[in-house]
Amino acid sequence: MAITGNGSLTISLSVFVISAAFLLKGTAETLSVEGQNLGTDNVSVIEGEMATISCRVKNNDDSVIQLLNPNRQTIYFRDVRPLKDSRFQLVNFSDNELRVSLSNVSLSDEGRYVCQLYTDPPQEAYADITVLVPPGSPIMDSQEDVVSEGNETELTCTAMGSKPAASIRWMKGEQELTGKMTVDETYDGMFTVTSRLRLTVSKEDDGAPVSCIIDHPAVKDLRAQRYLEVLYQPEVKIVQAFPEGLTREGENLELTCIAKGKPQPHQISWLRVDDDVPSHTVITGSDLFIENLNKSYNGTYRCVASNAVGEAYDDYILFVYDSRAGEGAPQKIDHAVIGGVVAVVMFAILCALIVLGRYFARHKGTYFTHEAKGADDAADADTAIINAEGGHNNTEEKKEYYI
Ligand SMILES: *[C@@H]1O[C@H](CO)[C@@H](O)[C@H](O)[C@H]1NC(C)=O
Ligand SMILES: *[C@@H]1O[C@H](CO)[C@@H](O)[C@H](O)[C@H]1NC(C)=O
Numbered sequence: 001m002a003i004t005g006n007g008s009l010t011i012s013l014s015v016f017v018i019s020a021a022f023l024l025k026g027t028a029e030t031l032s033v034e035g036q037n038l039g040t041d042n043v044s045v046i047e048g049e050m051a052t053i054s055c056r057v058k059n060n061d062d063s064v065i066q067l068l069n070p071n072r073q074t075i076y077f078r079d080v081r082p083l084k085d086s087r088f089q090l091v092n093f094s095d096n097e098l099r100v101s102l103s104n105v106s107l108s109d110e111g112r113y114v115c116q117l118y119t120d121p122p123q124e125a126y127a128d129i130t131v132l133v134p135p136g137s138p139i140m141d142s143q144e145d146v147v148s149e150g151n152e153t154e155l156t157c158t159a160m161g162s163k164p165a166a167s168i169r170w171m172k173g174e175q176e177l178t179g180k181m182t183v184d185e186t187y188d189g190m191f192t193v194t195s196r197l198r199l200t201v202s203k204e205d206d207g208a209p210v211s212c213i214i215d216h217p218a219v220k221d222l223r224a225q226r227y228l229e230v231l232y233q234p235e236v237k238i239v240q241a242f243p244e245g246l247t248r249e250g251e252n253l254e255l256t257c258i259a260k261g262k263p264q265p266h267q268i269s270w271l272r273v274d275d276d277v278p279s280h281t282v283i284t285g286s287d288l289f290i291e292n293l294n295k296s297y298n299g300t301y302r303c304v305a306s307n308a309v310g311e312a313y314d315d316y317i318l319f320v321y322d323s324r325a326g327e328g329a330p331q332k333i334d335h336a337v338i339g340g341v342v343a344v345v346m347f348a349i350l351c352a353l354i355v356l357g358r359y360f361a362r363h364k365g366t367y368f369t370h371e372a373k374g375a376d377d378a379a380d381a382d383t384a385i386i387n388a389e390g391g392h393n394n395t396e397e398k399k400e401y402y403i
């Protein structure tokens with residue numbers, strides 16, 4: 001054993017020359033217990049679950065190993081448990097390891113557990129058990145249920161009673177937002193974390209999901225969510241329902257006002273800017289109707305819609321054209337007509353080509369047949385051609401055959 005110790009010292013020295021001073025101290029300790037060394041790990045465990053403490057020995061020479069609790073009471077002495085607490089169970093006992101499980105861990109189990117090896121002098125290694133307590137379900141609150149566009153609102157999210165303190169993140173849809181976090185520690189060592197998010201809302205935020213996400217080592221996917229409700233002033237748009245084309249003198253005009261808002265606008269009104277609407281104008285809710293247009297009706301017609309948040313309008317500029325006007329418009333028709341004519345002509349050409357093609361194919365057939373017929377009867381080529389040209393009586397028969 002002493003030789004092994006000296007050997008490892010030599011190796012340590014040669015390999016770690018730079019940190020020799022530090023290493024020498026550690027090696028010296030190991031040397032004094034003749035090369036045996038004891039190791040363990042810290043343990044984090046969620047309250048109520050099971051913790052496992054492992055005391056490991058390298059190069060054991062039958063030294064006795066024991067596990068002590070933070071009050072230095074013996075839990076296990078070799079594979080014997082003097083302590084009455086049956087939550088401690090032996091998982092493995094060998095020359096190299098004493099492994100003990102502790103079920104239903106509670107906060108009072110926290111502390112420094114000791115693995116002890118009965119060497120001379122005795123060796124100790126420490127396993128700190130940390131108990132994690134997950135926070136309760138997060139609670140999200142808001143100053144008000146509905147917010148008007150452009151206004152600021154505040155959301156708060158609270159994660160209570162965790163250990164260690166949780167951390168809170170915010171998301172609006174896919175966008176991460178930053179809140180202001182405050183941490184309070186209660187008398188029993190638990191933490192309550194609150195995050196405040198201030199948010200200026202826009203119309204687009206109406207219906208957007210806002211989540212507060214809790215990050216804590218003892219939980220996964222813990223979050224609270226709510227949907228924003230944003231009020232916004234109307235958006236107004238005037239649509240010319242009739243006529244579809246130019247507004248000509250003598251024609252009728254129908255305009256429709258489309259207004260969308262939250263809440264839905266309760267009031268829609270029509271007016272003519274800088275003038276009165278023609279006396280026979282008919283206004284029914286969002287529709288405006290003017291019969292028999294006259295050039296004197298030229299002007300700006302406005303639809304105004306309002307709700308609790310505000311008021312908005314759209315303008316329509318009426319331009320009454322001459323009753324015969326439309327030099328601009330027929331172009332559209334011309335294009336359509338030209339298109340139609342071209343299509344018809346193309347179709348006709350195509351049909352003619354098909355018919356011609358069929359006709360030629362048929363006549364070619366008859367021609368060759370005549371030639372063959374004449375050639376059969378003739379003594380030489382010249383006679384054959386003459387026969388073929390003269391064979392009109394055969395044509396009738398052949399045509400019938402082909403049809
Ligand atoms: C165990 O945790 C303590 C603090 O609680 C720390 O000082 C020590 O280095 C840790 N040991 C290991 C092996 O991580
Ligand atoms: C105990 O530990 C030893 C060494 O690590 C291993 O070979 C053995 O399988 C373990 N036994 C049990 C029951 O886990």
Ligand SMILES: *[C@@H]1O[C@H](CO)[C@@H](O)[C@H](O)[C@H]1NC(C)=O
Pocket residue numbers: 048104106
């Ligand atoms: C776990 O421990 C708590 C007290 O720490 C106790 O109330 C509970 O009944 C135990 N649960 C089980 C399953 O032993």
Ligand SMILES: *[C@@H]1O[C@H](CO)[C@@H](O)[C@H](O)[C@H]1NC(C)=O
Pocket residue numbers: 146147148151
């Ligand atoms: C929005 O803010 C304005 C002042 O900035 C306030 O007068 C109005 O009441 C707020 N609207 C809502 C719905 O809170």
Ligand SMILES: *[C@@H]1O[C@H](CO)[C@@H](O)[C@H](O)[C@H]1NC(C)=O
Pocket residue numbers: 249250293294295296
């Ligand atoms: C248009 O109105 C003017 C008076 O406002 C009137 O003299 C004229 O006859 C009207 N034209 C048509 C086509 O109705």
Ligand SMILES: *[C@@H]1O[C@H](CO)[C@@H](O)[C@H](O)[C@H]1NC(C)=O
Pocket residue numbers: 295296297298319320321322
């Ligand atoms: C109305 O607009 C038409 C558009 O060409 C114009 O000819 C006419 O003079 C205008 N009438 C008035 C009263 O502005």
